[in-house]
Amino acid sequence: MKRSLFMTMMVAALALALALPLYAAAPKAPAEGLAMKAPAGAKQPVVKFNHGTHKSAKCADCHHKKVGASEFAKCDSKGCHADYAAKTGKESYYAAFHGANAKSCLGCHKAVKDKSPNAPSACPKCHVKG
Numbered sequence: 501m502k503r504s505l506f507m508t509m510m511v512a513a514l515a516l517a518l519a520l521p522l523y524a525a526a527p528k529a530p531a532e533g534l535a536m537k538a539p540a541g542a543k544q545p546v547v548k549f550n551h552g553t554h555k556s557a558k559c560a561d562c563h564h565k566k567v568g569a570s571e572f573a574k575c576d577s578k579g580c581h582a583d584y585a586a587k588t589g590k591e592s593y594y595a596a597f598h599g600a601n602a603k604s605c606l607g608c609h610k611a612v613k614d615k616s617p618n619a620p621s622a623c624p625k626c627h628v629k630g
């Protein structure tokens with residue numbers, strides 16, 4: 501009897517130990533090194549985005565459109581930045597990340613470069629090989 505109680509407790513403790521990291525790893529922002537969606541036939545290495553280095557920005561600075569109550573729209577959602585061919589304009593996928601406005605990756609990095617020298621503008625710093 502005692503032995504089975506001990507076993508039960510061990511199993512419960514093990515289950516808890518396994519479940520805890522799941523809770524800890526289920527924050528709102530996703531894992532680091534999130535592979536961005538590259539257009540078909542992309543020439544540059546795919547960009548991997550880190551949320552951890554962007555805590556100084558508000559979620560809504562980048563995620564400025566929602567689907568339903570809580571889910572963020574993908575950048576290339578219909579009516580958003582879904583035009584893979586255009587280099588400029590509101591619907592251009594390319595311009596969403598390189599446009600001059602301070603909400604694009606490159607636009608923000610250029611705007612903050614004096615305060616934040618670690619915000620890169622050089623191509624291979626975002627388009628990291630390998």
Ligand code: HEC
Pocket residue numbers: 536537538539541542543544545546547594597598605606609620621622623624625626627
């Ligand atoms: C601050 C980050 C950042 C910098 C710096 C940057 N890009 Fe990008 N670029 C992106 C993101 C994000 C995408 C979309 C995701 C992807 O294609 O990997 C993209 C996509 C592209 C694309 C379309 C996909 C392809 O590979 O053909 C081209 C072309 C491109 N970038 C060229 C450049 C060039 C040239 C430079 C340097 C002048 C540059 N980028 C600098 C973030 C950046």
Ligand code: HEC
Pocket residue numbers: 528529530534536537549551554557558559560561562563572573574575576
């Ligand atoms: C500097 C810009 C930026 C900031 C700030 C930012 N994100 Fe993101 N996030 C992105 C990009 C880019 C993607 C990829 C979107 C896509 O694939 O269309 C993304 C993707 C996500 C995803 C989807 C992950 C997946 O696997 O598809 C979630 C969830 C998310 N972000 C949550 C957050 C939360 C919560 C915050 C605020 C605490 C935040 N983000 C702040 C740029 C940002």
Ligand code: HEC
Pocket residue numbers: 547548549550553554556557561562597602603604605606608609612616617618619620625626
């Ligand atoms: C609102 C401003 C802002 C936007 C938008 C933004 N960044 Fe940044 N980014 C920063 C700042 C500030 C830093 C420097 C953080 C530090 O000093 O550690 C940075 C750092 C980085 C770095 C170097 C650190 C690392 O994580 O490797 C990369 C790469 C990067 N950003 C990519 C991107 C990409 C890709 C996007 C668009 C999807 C983006 N950023 C959008 C402000 C921004």
